[in-house]
Amino acid sequence: MVNCESSRKNENNWDHFSIKNILHAIALVLTFTAHALHALKAESIVVAELDCPESTTCTTCTKKPLCSWSVELQACVNTKLLRAPQSNLQQLIIHNETRCPRFEAVNKSSVAGVSFKYTVRISNDAEGSVTAFLAGSTITCCIESCDFRGSVVDDSIVCVAVRAPRSYFADGATALISYIYVMIGDRKLRFDDDADHYYTIYDRDCPATSAAEANDCATCLWTDGGYKHYLKSCPTGDPCTGPYWVYDKRDADGNEKLRFADDDLVRVRCAEIGILSVRPLYAPRTGSGTTAMTITVRNHRMLAENRTVTVAVAGRRCEDPVTYDDQTITCSVPQHPSSVAAASSTFAGPVEVVYTPTSSSSSSRSSSTMKTTRFALRSSETVGFVDPETISVSPTCGPASGGTKLTVRGRFLDAGNAVRVSVVSTESETTAETVVMTCDTVSRDRHTIVCRTNATVVRHRENSSYRYNESRSARVKVQFDGGPIRYVQSPASWTVCAAGDAALDAGQTFAGTVSGGTAVPVRGIRFSCLTDAQFYVRDRDGGAATYQHAAGCRVANDTYMECRSPDMQHASSSVGVVPATFPDFGVRAWYCGEGRASDLPVQLQLFRSSVVRSPFSLYADPVYVDFEIRDGAIVISGGPSSTSGRGYAVPDVTVRFGNSTGACQVTSVSRHEIVCRPTSTTAATVLDHLRRVVVTVGGDGGYACDVHKKITEHRKDGRGGKLLLFAGVTLFSCCRDVAIVSAAVLLIASIICVLLLRAVTKNRYVISVDT
Structure with missing residues (x-):
């Protein structure tokens, strides 16, 4: 008999495998397919992102991963997209920068009326495959138009001889610049240095030695906006050209020369002609003064010959530009009034220097298109117009004799070129402020100004120091470039200390308790310039050891400070008998702004050789x-x-x-x-x-x-005890019945709880047995 149960079981298993597992397998296949498509797409994206064709030389091409240089195509291609190279062209695919062939123009100048052969040397071709390929190719040399043949001679490409007639120099130019390039079939031969394309033809014989010594000329090549730019400028003293400017603009491939209007503005972007630095980088935004700017331009003097120089700083005109040396320009930016500055939305920007030909430049021997062309240089650094903030100053006081090093802290404290710090006072709101002392700048940066004070320039009261408690009386004032004035915010007042050291009044008595902390009034003179003052008491243990106990003091004004008595609980054994006296005590403090600490003497000690003063009295803690x-x-x-x-x-x-x-x-x-x-x-x-x-x-x-x-004693009375006993008996009598009833209720409740607990326990036991 067939086991139906077994068959059904197998049938269920088969159904489970055939449905769920097949669906699972399909899902896996779809997942793997999606991953493969994603990987293929990612790879295509990577290939697209390589942008190998953007590299136009072998050196720049082979520096990129997965990019190779084709000598045959003179182009940079993706290595993965290359077809299997033929055996004879296998070595014309360059994968490594060190194997790139080099092409360099041998000579770059000649004289008008004399024939010359443009020659390009081939190097870094150890196996000769590149030279052999070029020798078997059609070579055409192009000077503005492609109509000169070329050939490979040994290790060089030599173009046929050509000559520039002298009639080209009829307009008075001393040199002409020609753009020459070489075609290999229908492909342009790529040079590593674009300057090799430019060939100079002079109107006179200029020996090679003279041309080599004439290193004052500046040559610039840059790419901007899809165009190639070439600029060459020579100074008046150049032996080959004299003062000379030439500018050439071409399409990205260099084949087509572009024309431009005479009054075009050319923005030069290259290292040989450019702005090296600008100082300062921050200037006051508002005020009535001016900020002197210093701009360093490479080859500035040559650029400025027969040209007018204008400077703009973040859009603001920089007035009266002056050439300081061969590469330095100085000019002044006026500070705007607050109303004008508020309307302006430009607070930062680069510096731009523009060179415009003057009328006298028409006599120069530059090309005719250069007579009115303006050239502009723009700095990489930006200048910001800011509002300086002076937040704090330390120390907060100093002697009238000067010498205090002040440190002012804040924001944009390096704004402008010049800063002047001074301490000023006003006797009243109706009087003008008076300069109490000046402060010579030592250093400054974005967040700090450090200066050293000079002696006061005003008379002080005898045996006292000025304490300016009101903000209008004495403040630290900072002025930037003769314009905006800032007063230090914290503290708003500053103390100028009169000549002489602080001293204590004679005849004072000082006392305290063993635990300390009590007030010790101290009177004297010139306290305003004291910091970190301490009242100390010294005691000895009968031997050579000396112990010092100290507590802080608070200076209230120039003649009074309040100290605290020190804790003497751990003093020597002599404190066991109090009251006690300690003759070795005093006040020690730091002199503000001077960096020194010393004990304050008694005033009479300034005039007498010895003075007896009362010792410090110590009393026991009160009880x-x-x-x-x-x-x-x-x-x-x-x-x-x-x-x-x-x-x-x-x-x-x-x-x-x-x-x-x-x-x-x-x-x-x-x-x-x-x-x-x-x-x-x-x-x-x-x-x-x-x-x-x-x-x-x-x-x-x-x-x-x-x-x-304090406990107050009362008269004893026996009736109170009897009354308490009577109250207790009465309370028990009144509450007896209630107590009996309560006890009975509690007993009955306890019995009921015990019975219920037994019943529940029994039921649980029976269920457990049956199970």
Whole structure:
């Protein structure tokens, strides 16, 4: 009997293979086909993107991948598109730059009326295959028209002799330039150097030695807009031509000479005749001054002979151009008023120099078409018209004697040629500003100007220094090219320090606490020019070791600074007994703008050989035991042996509420107590619940302690205990019935939960067994 189940199973498998697998195979074939078409398309795109025909010489062609040079076609072709070369032409396909044949004109000049043979030397043809191919080809030499035969002689192509009649020089020209090329069959022979196509015929005999020495001539070849351009210019001192200009414009292949109008503008783009540099690259956009531009042009003096020079900078006319030397032009660009500058949309652009023939140039011996032709040079660099910004200056002060190195920072600070920095002041809004001191420029770049101040040019008050707190009183002023003026923005004021060093007043006393941070007032003279001032105290451990403790100072004005007492918690063992005194202390600071730091002397030391000053007094940190509320004020009491109130003052103390928000202003400090009053924003209920305050002496990092409210003792009364006991019994009696009912409910609920849990567990067990 046939096993139907087995047959059906095989049938299902076959159906699955025949449908799904065949579809899968078809999909794979389509995918591979698509990939192949994509690869073929990509390859064709690569071939198209190679653009081998754009290369017109063997050297440039073989530098490209997949490009080869055909000597037979004198063209660059795609290597993959080449047909299988015939054996006799196999070596005429060049794949490597080093195997490219070289063609070079042997002589490039002759004299009118004398016959000459244009000769091209063949080189880099070790196997002679290229020479043999040329020898078997039809060679035609072309001078404006193709009507001269040529042939291969040894390793050169020699054209038949031709002669230029002297009648060609009737217009007074001293030289003629002819374009000569060689045809191999119907293909133009490609030279590596296009200059070999240009042949010069002089109106006089010019020995080769003289021509070689006449290296002042400039020759330019460039391609622009699908045209080939040739320009040659010689100076007045050239022994062969004298002052001479010739310009030739042809189609891209060089076969057709193009005519142009006499007043055409020719834009020259080559290395021999071009703008080398332009300075400055940034100029003030607005103002009432002018910016001097310096433009360096190769062969400028020769180009400028018998020609008028005009210069434009980013579209703005540069006035009064002057030739400084053989290659330098200087001119001035006027700054525009703000209204005119705002209307202009051009803020940057290249420099363009245009050479236009003058009327006297008609007597020169250049070709007649050159008498009115203008030539323009354009710079690769651009000049931008900008608005300089002076953002900051450091340091912010300096001595009246000068010598401070100022550094001004900002944007476009290299705009223009000249910059002048000065410190100016005005006594009032109605008076003109006065130059306090000048600052000689040391260096500058895009973002910084560095200058050094000179001595002040105004009189200063005796034993003081000018502190200009208002922006109109004293500012650092920067002026660019005599035009736009900028004042430093930060800081807006600058300090000129009077002659002499800073000093401390005599007779002052200084004190602090062990934890430090308390205010130490310091008075003296000439503080305005101090920076990074520190109040220090030195102590010794009984031996040779010396320890210094220091804290910072803030200069308020020329005669007052506020220092902080240093932290003396880690001082030597002598601090264990306080109060203590330290005779070795003082203020050390840096002098702004001078780069030196020193201790400030006491003023009387300037006149006496020795002066005794009070030592620095150090007191223990205060101790506070409790506080109480009196008439709405918080009174914090010190201990019986406390030194509270010594070494600090009201501004050094702050009081914070320990368990609530609110502020308390300290009104008085004495040896026994601190009094502070809550501010108007503090709620009245805060004081009723206040149990703790935090007292800080010396600010952050200083001394802090918790002070609790004083406990007031009340009279004992036994009736209170009896009353509490009675209340407890009464509460139990009232709540007894409720408690009993609650306990019963909880017991019944517990029993029900246990029964339900057992039932669920049993059901689960039975199901597990049956399964």
